[in-house]
Amino acid sequence: MENKVSFYNTLTKKVELFVPNQDGKVSMYTCGPTVYHFAHIGNLRTYICEDILEKTLRYVGYDVKRVMNITDVGHLSSDADTGEDKMLKGAKREHKTVMEIAKFYTDAFFSDCGKLNIKTPDVVEPATNCIPEFITMISGLLEKGFAYQAGGNIYFDTSKLKEYYVLSNHSEEELLVGVRDDVEEDGNKRNKSDFVLWFTKSKFEDQELKWESPWGVGYPGWHIECSCISLKHLGEHMDIHCGGVDNIFPHHTNEIAQSESYLGHKWCNYWFHVHHLNDKTGKMSKSKGDFLTVSLLESKGYNSLVYRMFCLQSHYRKPLEFSYEVLDNMSAAYEKLVNKVSSLDQAGEVDQEQFAAYREKFEAALCNDLNTSMAITVLYDMLKADINDPTKYALVKSFDEVLSLNLTVGKAVEAVDEELASFVEEKIAERAAAKKAKDFAKADAIREELLAKGIVLKDTREGTVWSKA
Ligand code: AMP
Numbered sequence: 001m002e003n004k005v006s007f008y009n010t011l012t013k014k015v016e017l018f019v020p021n022q023d024g025k026v027s028m029y030t031c032g033p034t035v036y037h038f039a040h041i042g043n044l045r046t047y048i049c050e051d052i053l054e055k056t057l058r059y060v061g062y063d064v065k066r067v068m069n070i071t072d073v074g075h076l077s078s079d080a081d082t083g084e085d086k087m088l089k090g091a092k093r094e095h096k097t098v099m100e101i102a103k104f105y106t107d108a109f110f111s112d113c114g115k116l117n118i119k120t121p122d123v124v125e126p127a128t129n130c131i132p133e134f135i136t137m138i139s140g141l142l143e144k145g146f147a148y149q150a151g152g153n154i155y156f157d158t159s160k161l162k163e164y165y166v167l168s169n170h171s172e173e174e175l176l177v178g179v180r181d182d183v184e185e186d187g188n189k190r191n192k193s194d195f196v197l198w199f200t201k202s203k204f205e206d207q208e209l210k211w212e213s214p215w216g217v218g219y220p221g222w223h224i225e226c227s228c229i230s231l232k233h234l235g236e237h238m239d240i241h242c243g244g245v246d247n248i249f250p251h252h253t254n255e256i257a258q259s260e261s262y263l264g265h266k267w268c269n270y271w272f273h274v275h276h277l278n279d280k281t282g283k284m285s286k287s288k289g290d291f292l293t294v295s296l297l298e299s300k301g302y303n304s305l306v307y308r309m310f311c312l313q314s315h316y317r318k319p320l321e322f323s324y325e326v327l328d329n330m331s332a333a334y335e336k337l338v339n340k341v342s343s344l345d346q347a348g349e350v351d352q353e354q355f356a357a358y359r360e361k362f363e364a365a366l367c368n369d370l371n372t373s374m375a376i377t378v379l380y381d382m383l384k385a386d387i388n389d390p391t392k393y394a395l396v397k398s399f400d401e402v403l404s405l406n407l408t409v410g411k412a413v414e415a416v417d418e419e420l421a422s423f424v425e426e427k428i429a430e431r432a433a434a435k436k437a438k439d440f441a442k443a444d445a446i447r448e449e450l451l452a453k454g455i456v457l458k459d460t461r462e463g464t465v466w467s468k469a
């Protein structure tokens with residue numbers, strides 16, 4: 001098929017035409033969340049932009065297989081190998097086990113993704129599922145002389161590589177300052193940039209998750225999981241690897257080092273990175289304490305998809321500053337847009353020529369380094385153009401396969417007030433119990449009580465549903 005999607009490849013440091021290894025097929029890997037806390041809306045910006053990349057590739061006709069890991073072990077407080085395990089930190093904070101924390105925040109992550117219309121990848125694999133794969137790769141690296149044992153841990157030896165800093169231009173000193181922060185140096189390392197593949201000597205006696213290995217009971221480093229999980233599901237030659245820009249170093253740099261040393265050939269051709277969402281004080285991060293989540297925005301009355309639109313109005317390669325003022329403007333624009341679409345008359349024939357012409361413009365914007373704001377401009381221009389309503393409607397539906405803003409739902413969906421929702425659900429359960437006990441007077445009284453509050457109940461085959469009057 002014709003290749004026409006271009007985007008910035010961090011590996012070659014330029015916008016490039018994307019050409020997959022296999023004609024018409026794309027293998028794509030995404031670094032998943034570290035599930036020790038809720039995802040903040042900065043993390044979700046990265047996932048929204050990656051979702052746009054995947055949907056653009058599908059829109060132009062590729063068969064995409066996308067894989068994502070869930071980091072439920074091995075990611076320490078510093079992206080280098082020092083500090084406390086993030087999962088353990090989460091478990092201590094909430095007096096739960098690491099696996100309980102992992103389950104809770106994995107579910108919360110996919111619930112947030114659902115609200116933002118981020119498609120779930122074809123394969124989602126938690127790191128703790130793949131211990132045998134990690135051991136195989138680490139053993140291979142030891143055999144080939146790319147790794148060594150010191151102080152009980154297994155380290156990757158970066159001095160064995162011809163080139164280590166393949167993804168970044170910065171000097172070694174500059175990069176290492178960024179990741180070391182205030183954590184002390186590991187005396188076992190032969191070279192400053194070496195990194196841990198397998199820990200047996202954790203600083204923390206109470207590391208909860210540990211596995212048998214040829215090097216003693218321990219747990220994997222963070223970087224090895226993405227190399228092994230992508231290899232397991234996507235094979236030795238991968239097309240695209242994605243993440244936020246903070247993943248470029250050390251995480252992705254280390255992934256390349258260990259994967260290519262293990263495989264003995266080039267591994268991934270395209271590296272796609274999304275810039276950060278910042279707040280007024282800088283990069284949004286979970287360790288900062290108060291961070292913004294999708295639920296927080298919802299509780300303030302925002303529709304989650306307004307945040308998606310906020311992200312699409314900026315370019316993925318530019319840092320984006322969050323502000324409620326801009327979100328408010330976006331909310332108004334979103335409501336207007338959805339209402340405009342709902343006013344279109346769907347009956348009638350689609351003008352195929354106009355359809356093809358606008359679809360091409362929309363595609364061209366996305367194919368040009370994922371210019372999502374230009375794609376939205378094409379949508380607005382199309383809605384203003386002198387073409388018939390059914391064609392406009394068909395185009396909106398088509399564009400929304402990528403934009404995923406629920407533009408054809410009818411009217412702007414109001415954010416659900418969670419307190420109200422749980423109150424209504426309780427009343428619905430009470431009414432169902434009354435009906436079962438044949439207390440129809442009580443059941444009717446509950447219906448009336450809700451109606452007085454502006455809530456309309458409707459009994460369907462699937463159960464009782466409610467809406468605002
Ligand atoms: P984590 O859960 O910390 O492993 O991060 C999940 C994803 O979010 C990774 O791809 C990070 O690069 C990305 N990320 C972290 N902070 C931000 C931010 N402030 N803005 C955008 N993406 C981010």
Ligand code: ZN
Nearest residue numbers: 031032226251
């Ligand atoms: Zn990763």
